[in-house]
Amino acid sequence: MSRYWSDIVSKLRPYIAGEQPRIPGLVKLNTNENPYGPSPKAIEAIRQATDDRLRLYPDPAATELREAIAARFGLTAEQVFVGNGSDEVLAHTFQALLNHDLPLLYPDVTYSFYPTYSLLYGIEAIEIPLDHQFRIRLSDYDRPCGAIIIPNPNAPTGISLPLAGIEALLAAHPNVVVVIDEAYVDFGGQSAVPLISRYPNLLVIQTLSKSRSFAGLRVGFAVGHRDLIEALVRVKDSFNSYPLDRLAQVGATAAIKDEAWFETCRRKIIASRENLVRQLEALSFQVLPSQANFIFARHESRSGAALLAELRERGVLVRRFDEPRISEFLRISIGTDEECARLMSALKEIL
Numbered sequence: 169m170s171r172y173w174s175d176i177v178s179k180l181r182p183y184i185a186g187e188q189p190r191i192p193g194l195v196k197l198n199t200n201e202n203p204y205g206p207s208p209k210a211i212e213a214i215r216q217a218t219d220d221r222l223r224l225y226p227d228p229a230a231t232e233l234r235e236a237i238a239a240r241f242g243l244t245a246e247q248v249f250v251g252n253g254s255d256e257v258l259a260h261t262f263q264a265l266l267n268h269d270l271p272l273l274y275p276d277v278t279y280s281f282y283p284t285y286s287l288l289y290g291i292e293a294i295e296i297p298l299d300h301q302f303r304i305r306l307s308d309y310d311r312p313c314g315a316i317i318i319p320n321p322n323a324p325t326g327i328s329l330p331l332a333g334i335e336a337l338l339a340a341h342p343n344v345v346v347v348i349d350e351a352y353v354d355f356g357g358q359s360a361v362p363l364i365s366r367y368p369n370l371l372v373i374q375t376l377s378k379s380r381s382f383a384g385l386r387v388g389f390a391v392g393h394r395d396l397i398e399a400l401v402r403v404k405d406s407f408n409s410y411p412l413d414r415l416a417q418v419g420a421t422a423a424i425k426d427e428a429w430f431e432t433c434r435r436k437i438i439a440s441r442e443n444l445v446r447q448l449e450a451l452s453f454q455v456l457p458s459q460a461n462f463i464f465a466r467h468e469s470r471s472g473a474a475l476l477a478e479l480r481e482r483g484v485l486v487r488r489f490d491e492p493r494i495s496e497f498l499r500i501s502i503g504t505d506e507e508c509a510r511l512m513s514a515l516k517e518i519l
């Protein structure tokens with residue numbers, strides 16, 4: 169190891185993003201993107217903003233975007249923080265809010281950025297095992313801790329928790345920050361945003377990458393008590409005061425306002441998911457109950473690794489994770505009905 173590396177860097181296990189190949193014609197169901205494209209109004213807004221104004225720095229506070237998000241959720245702009253994808257919002261959260269003397273709790277099967285950030289920011293973490301049905305059992309979080317982070321729905325299982333459970337967790341831990349990562353909530357989960365007014369320890373993080381189809385624009389946000397938001401702003405301003413460029417701010421604002429496009433796309437994805445689940449079950453897959461824009465499924469007899477490779481040979485990309493407990497599962501993003509049909513015909517050929 170190079171003597172120039174710090175102790176932390178030498179131990180880091182960076183998050184490995186899903187492949188983004190440039191092979192035309194691939195059915196790309198591996199990184200939970202939305203197949204329907206962003207709101208046409210948002211694309212037009214970006215086009216209109218692409219001019220000489222790009223020589224100017226953007227609004228460091230992203231005021232219009234924060235106001236649009238606040239209006240959408242019945243909050244004030246002081247309760248909204250925006251960042252360059254929810255990954256960056258999560259990074260600032262780990263730095264600003266989770267650096268306690270007591271450990272951070274999160275599920276043992278979950279979004280793999282959490283262990284990476286814990287290591288990067290020197291936060292002790294305890295991974296709480298999922299139950300035998302791959303569910304988060306909230307009673308297991310009843311222990312002394314410095315903070316809790318739970319994705320709802322969880323990733324990569326897709327399983328969601330009822331709001332009553334989240335509320336009980338918040339009430340049981342009034343003195344620790346509870347972060348609910350709602351990257352996938354718009355596909356059938358129950359959002360914790362309405363609990364913000366009653367629980368100052370709650371931070372909810374969402375993204376425009378999934379239900380608003382803007383993974384390429386990189387916009388995520390956190391909502392919560394203004395003191396939590398102020399802590400995030402201080403960390404952001406000590407790191408990069410302009411995380412969201414002009415085009416991202418304009419496009420994201422228009423996307424948040426286009427409720428009709430959002431509603432149409434998310435409904436189509438939910439309907440395709442239910443359809444795909446039925447078809448996979450008919451091919452002897454066990455499919456975990458998903459409220460996300462992906463499903464997590466394993467075949468009763470074929471290994472996950474073999475299926476992944478054989479699907480790839482047929483031009484269909486899905487995702488698999490190496491952790492032993494879930495290594496037989498494939499995570500399949502919900503594509504258009506045509507893409508789902510191509511997945512199914514490839515699987516019928518293989519099985």
Ligand code: PMP
Binds near residue numbers: 253255
């Ligand atoms: N949280 C979870 C649970 C995710 O799966 C993802 C997507 N990889 C993110 C956050 C980050 O999304 P983004 O940075 O695109 O907003």
